[in-house]
Amino acid sequence: MERAELVIEGARVIDGSGAPERRADVAVEAERIAAVGELAGWRANERIDAAGLVLAPGFIDVHTHDDGALLRTPDLPFKLSQGVTTVIAGNCGISLAPLPEGAPLPAPLNLLGGPDDFRYPTVESYRRALGAAGHGVNVALLVGHSCLRVAALGEDLERAAPPGALTAMQVALELALDQGAIGLSSGLDYPPALAAPPEELVALASVLRGHARAVYTTHMRDESDGVVESVRETLETGRQAGARVVISHHKCAGPKNFGRSVETLAMIDAARRHQPVALDVYPYTASSTALLPRFLRDPAMVLVSWSDSHPEAGGRRLDAIAADWGCSPLEAIERLDPAGAVYFQMDEDDLRRILAHPAAMVGSDGLPGRRLPHPRLWGSFPRVLARYVREQGLLDLPTAVHKMTGLSAETFGLEGRGLVREGHAADLVLFDPETVADRAGFEDPEQPAAGIARVFVNGVEAWRDGQATGRRAGRFLTH
Ligand SMILES: [Zn+2]
Numbered sequence: 268m269e270r271a272e273l274v275i276e277g278a279r280v281i282d283g284s285g286a287p288e289r290r291a292d293v294a295v296e297a298e299r300i301a302a303v304g305e306l307a308g309w310r311a312n313e314r315i316d317a318a319g320l321v322l323a324p325g326f327i328d329v330h331t332h333d334d335g336a337l338l339r340t341p342d343l344p345f346k347l348s349q350g351v352t353t354v355i356a357g358n359c360g361i362s363l364a365p366l367p368e369g370a371p372l373p374a375p376l377n378l379l380g381g382p383d384d385f386r387y388p389t390v391e392s393y394r395r396a397l398g399a400a401g402h403g404v405n406v407a408l409l410v411g412h413s414c415l416r417v418a419a420l421g422e423d424l425e426r427a428a429p430p431g432a433l434t435a436m437q438v439a440l441e442l443a444l445d446q447g448a449i450g451l452s453s454g455l456d457y458p459p460a461l462a463a464p465p466e467e468l469v470a471l472a473s474v475l476r477g478h479a480r481a482v483y484t485t486h487m488r489d490e491s492d493g494v495v496e497s498v499r500e501t502l503e504t505g506r507q508a509g510a511r512v513v514i515s516h517h518k519c520a521g522p523k524n525f526g527r528s529v530e531t532l533a534m535i536d537a538a539r540r541h542q543p544v545a546l547d548v549y550p551y552t553a554s555s556t557a558l559l560p561r562f563l564r565d566p567a568m569v570l571v572s573w574s575d576s577h578p579e580a581g582g583r584r585l586d587a588i589a590a591d592w593g594c595s596p597l598e599a600i601e602r603l604d605p606a607g608a609v610y611f612q613m614d615e616d617d618l619r620r621i622l623a624h625p626a627a628m629v630g631s632d633g634l635p636g637r638r639l640p641h642p643r644l645w646g647s648f649p650r651v652l653a654r655y656v657r658e659q660g661l662l663d664l665p666t667a668v669h670k671m672t673g674l675s676a677e678t679f680g681l682e683g684r685g686l687v688r689e690g691h692a693a694d695l696v697l698f699d700p701e702t703v704a705d706r707a708g709f710e711d712p713e714q715p716a717a718g719i720a721r722v723f724v725n726g727v728e729a730w731r732d733g734q735a736t737g738r739r740a741g742r743f744l745t746h
């Protein structure tokens with residue numbers, strides 16, 4: 268007779284490939300899925316009756332800034348509570364490693380932590396620290412282009428990297444990839460990288476060619492008036508470097524640009540006939556990042572999330588703060604620095620169009636570790652399942668799950684993950700499709716989702732009935 272540690276019985280299995288659901292039992296043994304099918308005859312140490320619940324691969328959050336949070340709050344409740352079992356860290360050009368200790372930390376590097384957090388000159392040292400502390404979800408790391416720049420150029424970032432520095436950045440990237448990083452990310456809309464010309468990115472992304480499944484993800488140079496030119500630059504970088512590209516948190520920001528996703532997605536479709544291109548998106552029409560003068564459009568649409576110099580400003584609108592202080596919004600931004608904010612600046616139709624695109628994956632872009640984070644940190648995955656599947660019918664459930672699992676694992680080269688399939692890692696989530704919902708709002712953002720029953724990471728139960736179990740079975744994933 269066959270036996271397993273765990274058999275989950277009678278679930279509505281959505282396997283992550285996009286295929287329709289089917290009723291099946293799933294056996295878990297030694298961190299892996301041992302069998303999928305009719306397993307009534309199997310013996311098991313534990314059986315879970317999953318009637319009425321959906322069993323899916325654990326969700327993969329392809330766009331995170333959890334690098335530091337994995338060490339500070341290793342259970343990662345804001346991710347496990349959504350059914351997330353793997354996070355891709357190091358997005359938007361910023362990663363906790365590699366960066367020499369004592370290096371300057373210009374915004375947005377400070378979104379990841381302070382000088383006490385940046386202690387990892389190599390990916391290997393970061394990986395060792397993670398291993399020593401243990402962590403509740405799997406993690407794969409991208410190397411931040413802005414960190415490579417800071418390491419090579421110091422404070423003098425308003426220039427293209429000269430040849431010697433560019434070679435040093437290539438060598439550092441190569442070493443990081445050898446030590447297990449899965450690709451390169453850039454944040455070309457942020458001060459440390461504004462002066463980096465396209466050729467600099469091509470030279471770095473070309474390093475990825477020696478690493479078969481490596482990816483280049485990019486927070487593009489301009490997500491508002493210049494979004495079309497930015498998509499063009501991104502596709503061209505990928506083409507010249509021979510690299511797989513992922514456009515990060517794709518959006519068309521600012522009322523003037525509403526509707527332009529028709530154009531950007533058509534460009535992506537055309538490119539996909541010749542080169543690998545994908546994108547990620549979070550299900551909100553507000554963005555969030557550092558509070559910087561260059562991101563200011565309408566101060567009435569900016570909600571300050573946190574400010575180190577004026578903590579009392581958290582949760583208030585920028586126009587109200589400026590009015591109270593009797594100063595201009597730009598001056599208020601200066602006084603609030605360093606600070607973070609939420610920007611209400613996207614169109615629902617663009618969001619729906621982007622989310623429905625066949626190459627679009629769900630990524631939260633959540634920013635942990637601060638008061639009043641954008642609710643995407645706790646709500647992205649259940650919000651897609653509640654709002655865009657159950658309520659609006661924009662996606663069917665197997666398609667939505669595919670965008671959170673199989674497509675993500677395939678795009679980022681995470682072999683043996685993202686599918687409910689014999690031999691795959693037992694990263695699993697059990698949820699109720701009738702009640703699953705995000706509960707995090709802009710005023711009360713640190714709320715776990717409803718309807719996520721149980722979450723397993725490498726076969727170990729990590730979340731149950733609204734709480735982390737404290738059993739940390741996450742792995743550092745490499746190619
Ligand atoms: Zn970004």
